[in-house]
Amino acid sequence: MKISLAQLETKIWEIRRYIILMTTAAGSGHPGGSLSAADIVTTLYFRVLNIDPKRPDDPERDRFVLSKGHAAPLLYAVLAERGFFPVQELMTLRKLGSRLQGHPDMRKLPGVEMSTGSLGQGLSAANGMALAAKLDGKQYRVYVLLGDGETQEGQIWEAAMAAAHYKLDNVTAFLDYNGLQIDGPVDEVMSLGRVADKWRSFGWHVIEINGHDVNAILGAVEEAHQVKDKPTMVIARTVKGKGVSFMENQVDWHGTAPKGEKATQALIELKAPR
Numbered sequence: 001m002k003i004s005l006a007q008l009e010t011k012i013w014e015i016r017r018y019i020i021l022m023t024t025a026a027g028s029g030h031p032g033g034s035l036s037a038a039d040i041v042t043t044l045y046f047r048v049l050n051i052d053p054k055r056p057d058d059p060e061r062d063r064f065v066l067s068k069g070h071a072a073p074l075l076y077a078v079l080a081e082r083g084f085f086p087v088q089e090l091m092t093l094r095k096l097g098s099r100l101q102g103h104p105d106m107r108k109l110p111g112v113e114m115s116t117g118s119l120g121q122g123l124s125a126a127n128g129m130a131l132a133a134k135l136d137g138k139q140y141r142v143y144v145l146l147g148d149g150e151t152q153e154g155q156i157w158e159a160a161m162a163a164a165h166y167k168l169d170n171v172t173a174f175l176d177y178n179g180l181q182i183d184g185p186v187d188e189v190m191s192l193g194r195v196a197d198k199w200r201s202f203g204w205h206v207i208e209i210n211g212h213d214v215n216a217i218l219g220a221v222e223e224a225h226q227v228k229d230k231p232t233m234v235i236a237r238t239v240k241g242k243g244v245s246f247m248e249n250q251v252d253w254h255g256t257a258p259k260g261e262k263a264t265q266a267l268i269e270l271k272a273p274r
Helices: 005-026 031-036 036-049 069-082 089-094 122-134 155-163 186-190 194-201 214-225 260-269
Strands: 061-066 142-147 171-177 207-208 232-237
Touching: 005 036, 005 069, 005 214, 005 260, 031 069, 031 089, 031 214, 036 069, 036 142, 036 155, 061 069, 061 122, 061 186, 069 089, 069 142, 122 155, 122 171, 171 214, 194 207, 194 232, 194 260, 207 214, 214 232
Parallel strands: 061 142, 142 171, 171 232, 207 232
Antiparallel strands: none
16 A cells, blocks of 8 residues: 555644544653654555555564554554554553553554564564564565664664674664653763764664655665665654644653643644645
């Protein structure tokens, strides 16, 4: 399924509205980092990934791993819109008995490739899927979304070394580089420094883009497909809380759900593509 670029732009804003609606209904959740990565994840699911919602366990399918599992509202909204489960179920986010837990659970919901939430583990899991494809002679590709705060963890860099060592050119990682984590600015908590140079030094092909530019996202994916014997890291510069004026670049909205007038204002601002 590949929708047009115009349809994709509209879809991205619909996904952002769902993120606000879901977290407001739940009274909790993580809107800031869900909004920042909406362009990337929606583009992957509606223009890139080889998947079939009717066959979520198809062994030939592409895989997507949401390493920053707290952005579950984004993943759930995209999976529902893509047809993996009813859209009406989105409003059960974080409710007792819901399949839509605070972090994704692969045992409960079709389309979830990896249970994530303990940060730093998603790239390792993606590597395992990609290595399995190599060993089994399969052509599927693996995509993973990392948070910038998450990449302060040592396991990420162990996984980075492993992916390069095994020449996993079927791995494409996106870094949602919005500059903020739960404790404050990334540069103040633990700076990533010259992050592009770091990934290159670990043996990765590196692409730097505006993470809110659909054409740049698609171009990065196409470039990654041409790379041989190296995994690809796409460093996507994004805005935390993208699309909602009072949330943008505000760390307080990392894990706080809007309510009342704030929720209404957010939905008004996200009414249509801009």
